[in-house]
Amino acid sequence: xxxxxxxxxxxxxxxxxxxxxxxxxxxxxxxxxxxxxxxxxxxxxxxxxxxxxxxxxxxxxxxxxxxxxxxxxxxxxxxxxxxxxxxxxxxxxxxxxxxxxxxxxxxxxxxxxxxxxxxxxxxxxxxxxxxxxxxxxxxxxxxxxxxxxxxxxxxxxxxxxxxxxxxxxxxxxxxxxxxxxxxxxxxxxxxxxxxxxxxxxxxxxxxxxxxxxxxxxxxxxxxxxxxxxxxxxxxxxxxxxxxxxxxxxxxxxxxxxxxxxxxxxxxxxxxxxxxxxxxxxxxxxxxxxxxxxx
Amino acid sequence: xxxxxxxxxxxxxxxxxxxxxxxxxxxxxxxxxxxxxxxxxxxxxxxxxxxxxxxxxxxxxxxxxxxxxxxxxxxxxxxxxxxxxxxxxxx
Numbered sequence: 001x002x003x004x005x006x007x008x009x010x011x012x013x014x015x016x017x018x019x020x021x022x023x024x025x026x027x028x029x030x031x032x033x034x035x036x037x038x039x040x041x042x043x044x045x046x047x048x049x050x051x052x053x054x055x056x057x058x059x060x061x062x063x064x065x066x067x068x069x070x071x072x073x074x075x076x077x078x079x080x081x082x083x084x085x086x087x088x089x090x091x092x093x094x095x096x097x098x099x100x101x102x103x104x105x106x107x108x109x110x111x112x113x114x115x116x117x118x119x120x121x122x123x124x125x126x127x128x129x130x131x132x133x134x135x136x137x138x139x140x141x142x143x144x145x146x147x148x149x150x151x152x153x154x155x156x157x158x159x160x161x162x163x164x165x166x167x168x169x170x171x172x173x174x175x176x177x178x179x180x181x182x183x184x185x186x187x188x189x190x191x192x193x194x195x196x197x198x199x200x201x202x203x204x205x206x207x208x209x210x211x212x213x214x215x216x217x218x219x220x221x222x223x224x225x226x227x228x229x230x231x232x233x234x235x236x237x238x239x240x241x242x243x244x245x246x247x248x249x250x251x252x253x254x255x256x257x258x259x260x261x262x263x264x265x266x267x268x269x270x271x272x273x274x275x276x277x278x279x280x281x282x283x284x285x286x287x288x289x290x291x292x293x294x
Numbered sequence: 295x296x297x298x299x300x301x302x303x304x305x306x307x308x309x310x311x312x313x314x315x316x317x318x319x320x321x322x323x324x325x326x327x328x329x330x331x332x333x334x335x336x337x338x339x340x341x342x343x344x345x346x347x348x349x350x351x352x353x354x355x356x357x358x359x360x361x362x363x364x365x366x367x368x369x370x371x372x373x374x375x376x377x378x379x380x381x382x383x384x385x
Contacts, residue, residue, distance in 0.1 A: 171356075171357050173336055173337070174355065174356050174360070177344070178355070197335040197337040198335070217337045217341070218337075220341075221337075221340060221341045222344070
């Protein structure tokens with residue numbers, strides 16, 4: 001099976017970080033992580049260039065070297081958090097008061113399609129949702145060069161989370177079909193174009209950019225609501241989950257539903273852009289930025 | 295004698311996928327449904343599969359099986375005849 005290259009980090013990195021975390025006190029380990037981040041920045045010209053291109057769009061100016069390093073470090077720290085949560089460190093996802101869609105979803109108990117992004121603590125949301133809210137979640141993941149962190153998180157939260165590993169679009173869709181038919185909620189990323197058969201163009205970071213739109217087609221096919229969410233860092237041991245209102249594919253024709261879906265996605269994307277303008281290092285985007293519309 | 299299942303399938307495809315500018319009669323029996331002039335992608339194939347499952351009470355559970363079934367209208371008709379409850383098929 002082909003395994004795609006991953007965001008910054010060598011394949012042995014997770015085991016190394018876990019080992020250090022066990023034996024080193026934080027006041028020594030944290031400066032070491034900064035050093036490791038610098039090494040990553042210097043040794044990963046591709047990711048560095050992609051980071052710089054994204055930060056240029058988010059900051060509206062040429063990023064300084066320290067902006068790029070901070071971006072890499074934010075990702076390192078999130079990986080550390082994932083590893084620590086997988087090792088048993090307590091962590092809670094608290095719904096923001098404006099997480100209307102999520103509140104509604106939890107109130108009704110119905111399964112949904114959960115769209116999320118490579119942003120902040122979003123990757124943890126599905127893991128936290130299961131045990132906290134007693135929800136079975138299927139997470140769509142691309143198997144990459146090193147999925148160790150995801151695999152150990154999967155083991156810890158295995159009672160609530162099932163992965164749908166994908167490296168081929170056709171199989172993904174049938175795995176999704178099985179997951180939806182089994183009554184679980186399905187979480188999939190909505191910011192990268194891999195494996196996305198359907199795309200649409202949205203306003204994002206100063207340009208009309210292409211984003212995956214498959215989740216809404218799946219919503220129409222399976223008659224399931226869509227809630228988009230992101231988890232942002234909050235107080236230590238906590239993430240705040242922000243969500244869109246619930247999109248319900250029930251009104252009118254397919255074309256009308258897709259039109260509403262576009263507005264739904266654009267509204268949430270604009271909120272995300274607001275978060276990123278405040279703190280660009282939140283989006284772990286070390287791959288080429290979503291391309292502008294042709 | 296015209297095959298009523300094939301005719302129904304063509305109508306179902308055009309109506310389900312809202313194919314613009316394509317009439318049921320335009321679909322040839324032996325042309326591939328995916329990767330042909332219809333420009334159907336994997337999501338369209340999934341939508342078709344879900345609709346066919348509901349309509350004919352059949353189960354298509356893998357991309358391999360769907361590729362087989364959606365080979366052409368003729369393949370699809372054959373696939374459905376072999377699996378569907380005869381009561382659901384047109385007379």
